[in-house]
Amino acid sequence: MLRLVHGDPRAAAEAAARLTARQRTGLDPLPTEPGALAPELLRALRREIRTLPDDTRQLLLLAAADQHPAVTHAYLRAVAAARLDPRPLEDAEASGVAHATAAGVVFRDDWTRIAAYEAASPAGRREAHRLLARVLGGPGERAGRSWHRAAGALGPSGRLAAELGIAADRARAAGQPTLAAALAERAAALCPDPRAEARLLARAAADAWRCGQPDRAHRLAARTDTPALDGILALRAGNATEAFGALLTAAARQQRASEATELLALAAEAAVYTGDLRGCREACALARRRGIPPPGILPGLAAAVEGDYEQARDLLRAAAAPTCPGADPPLRVPGSTPTLLIHAGMAALMLGDHTRAATATLRAAARARADSTPVTEAQALEFRVYADFWTGRTSAAEAAAQEALRQAYATGQDNGACHLRAALAMFAAVTGDEEACREHAAAARAQALARGLGLPAALAQWASAFLDLALGRFPAAAARLRALAGFGPGHGHRAIRHLATPHYVEAAVRTGDTRVARAAHADYERWASAVDSPDDLALSARCRALLAPGAEAVEHYRTALDLHARGTRDLERARTELLFASALRRLRRRPEARDRLHSALEAFESFGAPHCAAQARAELRALGTPLSAPAARDPAALLTAQQLMVARMAAEGATNREIADRLALSPRTIDHHLRGVFARLGIRSRIELVRLLDTP
Numbered sequence: 001m002l003r004l005v006h007g008d009p010r011a012a013a014e015a016a017a018r019l020t021a022r023q024r025t026g027l028d029p030l031p032t033e034p035g036a037l038a039p040e041l042l043r044a045l046r047r048e049i050r051t052l053p054d055d056t057r058q059l060l061l062l063a064a065a066d067q068h069p070a071v072t073h074a075y076l077r078a079v080a081a082a083r084l085d086p087r088p089l090e091d092a093e094a095s096g097v098a099h100a101t102a103a104g105v106v107f108r109d110d111w112t113r114i115a116a117y118e119a120a121s122p123a124g125r126r127e128a129h130r131l132l133a134r135v136l137g138g139p140g141e142r143a144g145r146s147w148h149r150a151a152g153a154l155g156p157s158g159r160l161a162a163e164l165g166i167a168a169d170r171a172r173a174a175g176q177p178t179l180a181a182a183l184a185e186r187a188a189a190l191c192p193d194p195r196a197e198a199r200l201l202a203r204a205a206a207d208a209w210r211c212g213q214p215d216r217a218h219r220l221a222a223r224t225d226t227p228a229l230d231g232i233l234a235l236r237a238g239n240a241t242e243a244f245g246a247l248l249t250a251a252a253r254q255q256r257a258s259e260a261t262e263l264l265a266l267a268a269e270a271a272v273y274t275g276d277l278r279g280c281r282e283a284c285a286l287a288r289r290r291g292i293p294p295p296g297i298l299p300g301l302a303a304a305v306e307g308d309y310e311q312a313r314d315l316l317r318a319a320a321a322p323t324c325p326g327a328d329p330p331l332r333v334p335g336s337t338p339t340l341l342i343h344a345g346m347a348a349l350m351l352g353d354h355t356r357a358a359t360a361t362l363r364a365a366a367r368a369r370a371d372s373t374p375v376t377e378a379q380a381l382e383f384r385v386y387a388d389f390w391t392g393r394t395s396a397a398e399a400a401a402q403e404a405l406r407q408a409y410a411t412g413q414d415n416g417a418c419h420l421r422a423a424l425a426m427f428a429a430v431t432g433d434e435e436a437c438r439e440h441a442a443a444a445r446a447q448a449l450a451r452g453l454g455l456p457a458a459l460a461q462w463a464s465a466f467l468d469l470a471l472g473r474f475p476a477a478a479a480r481l482r483a484l485a486g487f488g489p490g491h492g493h494r495a496i497r498h499l500a501t502p503h504y505v506e507a508a509v510r511t512g513d514t515r516v517a518r519a520a521h522a523d524y525e526r527w528a529s530a531v532d533s534p535d536d537l538a539l540s541a542r543c544r545a546l547l548a549p550g551a552e553a554v555e556h557y558r559t560a561l562d563l564h565a566r567g568t569r570d571l572e573r574a575r576t577e578l579l580f581a582s583a584l585r586r587l588r589r590r591p592e593a594r595d596r597l598h599s600a601l602e603a604f605e606s607f608g609a610p611h612c613a614a615q616a617r618a619e620l621r622a623l624g625t626p627l628s629a630p631a632a633r634d635p636a637a638l639l640t641a642q643q644l645m646v647a648r649m650a651a652e653g654a655t656n657r658e659i660a661d662r663l664a665l666s667p668r669t670i671d672h673h674l675r676g677v678f679a680r681l682g683i684r685s686r687i688e689l690v691r692l693l694d695t696p
Helices: 009-019 039-050 054-066 074-079 091-094 110-118 122-135 142-151 158-173 177-190 195-208 214-221 227-237 240-253 257-274 277-291 298-307 309-323 339-350 354-368 374-390 396-410 414-430 434-451 453-471 474-486 494-499 502-509 515-531 534-547 552-564 570-588 592-609 611-620 641-652 656-663 666-682 686-692
Strands: 098-101 104-107
Touching: 009 039, 009 656, 039 110, 054 091, 054 104, 054 122, 054 374, 054 611, 074 104, 074 122, 091 098, 098 214, 098 534, 098 552, 104 110, 104 453, 122 142, 142 158, 142 177, 142 474, 158 177, 158 656, 177 195, 195 214, 195 309, 214 227, 214 552, 227 240, 227 257, 240 257, 240 277, 257 277, 257 298, 257 339, 257 374, 277 298, 277 309, 277 686, 298 309, 298 339, 298 396, 309 354, 339 374, 354 374, 374 396, 374 414, 396 641, 414 434, 414 453, 414 474, 434 666, 453 474, 453 502, 453 570, 453 611, 474 494, 474 502, 474 515, 494 502, 494 515, 502 515, 502 534, 515 534, 534 552, 552 570, 570 592, 570 611, 592 611, 641 656, 641 686, 666 686
Parallel strands: none
Antiparallel strands: 098 104
């Protein structure tokens, strides 16, 4: 809403009061025209503009026309060409409406600019656009010239529509999706041919979606029947199961091989989100029929579903290769789209190569930012947080997830937001924030089940199970993870079930039920051996240690720690040390157990994992080791990542409601966080909190 009203709280308040029940709940797109958003505010501003002299209003109209949908920098030339006197702008400056600069006119705000444009008559607006079009003709100004020519047109024109369509293509190629969307939409309005109009509307909708205008994209898409567009919108903001079918249909119809490849890559993403990985085989078959290589992770996923882990490994390595600076063949970033770079990051994650995954997703985000496509940038960050999380950078991952969540909501990607909330549930589980974990997991799972999103549904279930495991609720953790193994597409996900195997084995061993755990570990061992990832092999060795009797476990634990030393999953290394120390204590090998526990405790405290740290302290107490009181430290070091974020916002003066809105949590959860902050810091008020956090 704030984005649509240009961040103006007056317009937001008026627009919010005018929304229908379906618009308030996100079922219908929000209105996108200024007159439908805040008509009362516009009327008041138009009245203010009309009190100004005619010459002043003419200059303001010319400046306003020059600045939307993109600044064409033609105002000063138009003033000179028409021999207009710029001095009447002094009246606008005196009233605070706008002021002149060396580059043109700066309006008080966006709504004043809109009012200055709409206060003029239709004939006056057309004349202003024609004047601007006449002075544009230099290199790189064709798109602006076409826009102003079209805005000055009296009615439909096939010639102008074709000119605008070409200009839209050029703007799109130049990385200007906002301008491309406006040009294509105007071309559709002027086009006399219904079929050409539908094509232009589809392009305008796709451009609007790329540049982060989801409501405009949905409104334009509703006026045309385009499977590719329907599939993209469903993948990001609708039912992902329906998205797969629409994208596959669009890929089959697409004549251009490059665009068919991109659509198949998106179909693979739909299969990943739903958890119906068998759909990857269907997409690969279509690629073979079209005579194009299956893109991204498609072939690797298809092989993994068939159980051919060696082939899956090779195919996933090929998909991840473009991200490696020393790859052979060399890095192919210039020819890789952001979508395929995201696939490369996903492939690296599956292979346990978190460094390469981080590189791929960061490059995808950078490419998307350079292309002015915030939609794709948010998608890249979804998978970036996994790499940060697994390598123990929990605080960084949580901060990145919060920023990605903000972008996902701002660009209308509800499904991506659902995935990110599930990730935040996992971060909260690690940092011991039980209430935030439950809240994020419940919200993510409810939305995921409604939209067939097996990936976030499974991740939310795993987060709840990990929290139970960290709190010592082993039967509950085992039950959740056992249920996860039985969930099909739309409710669960094979990859998440696979990743959760080490935690399931731990919970099952703690409850004495190892029969199913042994079978799960056998499959995990087969995959770990195929991909040869040190982290996966370390976790597999830890599973063997947990399932081994007595002293036999020791060598397996040693093997696991040796492998962890070559990997990047430091949080899991600390958990392995904790489990190893517990086994050593039971074997009465107390000195070595104590050393392992101190190492694990230090790691858990640095990662901000208090519940895991509490388990390590309990083991130390069982060894009879006295625990000294913690030394005085920076107050921020005593808080979890989420608590620290809440504390800083509270110290800056934000209310509980404002903090809740910014973090996508409830005010009740924020109150719970603040009580925890006060308890950990030994304070009683926000005033004391401000003093503590301001202390150098």
